[in-house]
Amino acid sequence: MTARLRGVLEGVLLGFPILVALAGPLVAGPVDAPLSGAAASPSLPPGGGHPLGTDVLGRDMLALVLRGGVSVLGTTAGALLLGYTAGVLLGLLAAGSRRPVDEAVMRTLDLLLAFPGLLLLVTLAATDRRQWYWLVAAAGLLQIPPIARLVRGAALAPASRTTVEALRMQGHRWAYIHLRHLAREVAAPIATDAGTRFSVVLYLLASANFLGLGLPSSSPDWAVLIERNSDAIFAQPAAVLVPAALLMSLCVGGNLLVDHALARRRLIP
Template sequence: MKGGAGRRALRPRRGRFGPPPLAVPLLGVPLLLAVAGPLVAGPADPPPGTAALPSQPPGGGHPLGTDLLGRDVLALVLHGGPSVLGTTAGALLLGYAAGVPLGLLAAGARRLVDELVMRSLDLLLALPGLLVLMTLAATDHRGRLWLLAAAGTLQIPPIARLVRGAALAPAARTTVEALRMQGHGWWYVHLRHLARELAAPIATDAGARFAIVLYLLASANFLGLGLPATSPDWAVLIERNADALFTQPAAVLVPAGLLMSLCVGANLLVDRALANRRTPL
């Protein structure tokens, strides 16, 4: 190998680490609106008798026009972020809070317990998410808490499977056996050591799962299965103003763009995290 080629081969690759430049604005704008939007926005619902005409284009004191109910679209967009991010984050926390311990239990328990845990989760895994939400809506179980609980529960089986598979990998099992031979108990091995080893795959999965949960919740709200029709949630705004897409496109395209920005930004970060974990050739 020539000297110049060898130096190029040994030279570390640049630009692979850190967040992709496009992911920063894609995630930053929706997150900024969710955090600071309600602090700077006016009231989402105007006082009685002051509502503007419905589905008006931008102008006349309404930079993004009005929605189907005559409310200012800009104020609704600024108020809708906490609902989206709060419900999505809550569902993720619920899924990991239950899925990680179940996965560790299945990986470290006897075969009978492993089969019992995983087969029970398989029954839940077979349920289509939208069918569960439609059943809740049909039985009048609506609202943010029901959405959060349903979406979080539906994430438990895949998370538990991920954790169990990672904990049963040959390298992980070798470490577990070594710690057991040193006299360490089940709690130390699984909840202190093994859980720390699983932090990287769990963090990577969380980025992709964020987009999955966001899509599920947005679909439920778009289909009218979740939050009330007067909610400023971005998915609800899309559903309520879909009929006025051609006369007042901002009421649909702006919240749709924010939801798409969240999903694409999260996926870009996950792709970069996976690339950073690869061993360079």
């Protein structure tokens, strides 16, 4: 595959679902407005004034799809921001501290790493905490331990330790050494991890919504639409295949973009 063709493929796969997510609500109207075709029959195939048909409740699928990408992008971005912010800081803290502090930080994170993520999502659903911010907090919390371990390992590399010792002998403070110098040293591993973790978080959040453990069933989120219409897939396949294709395109496009960017910087072969 030529570089030009690959660039076009990346742009289409990643750009189209993002465009739908960002511009969709503007085209479809306010989120709390009544959906067009609300009185239509359920699970109608495309046609008859409904380009993508209707869902199991008789709502216009096109309007739902146009509104559903905001929650997908918002929750994924929020969880990644939370995970990387806390994970990088804790990883640098562990790498730059004495052994007792390092052990305390890492063993605490090991406990969190061993905690079943599904159990956390089930607990939130059972206590009726289905708001988007609870979902973001749960997904972000689950990403902190692996990110912190990655950052700590990169910061403890022999080359990094030698440079840190030299900077300490020059009288530089902890904040300068770890938050400025080492942060640049661990940027490459973090960038390599970002593409895979984007897919992991997207998969986790979509799975939670698909299993009914995430957003309320009334949400137009793409994963929720798949779950709500899965029983009618043979009568109205567009209600499942269209949001599923958008999720898949977003995931694959993100991975291709990150891989291409890293390859150009010679961070990967």
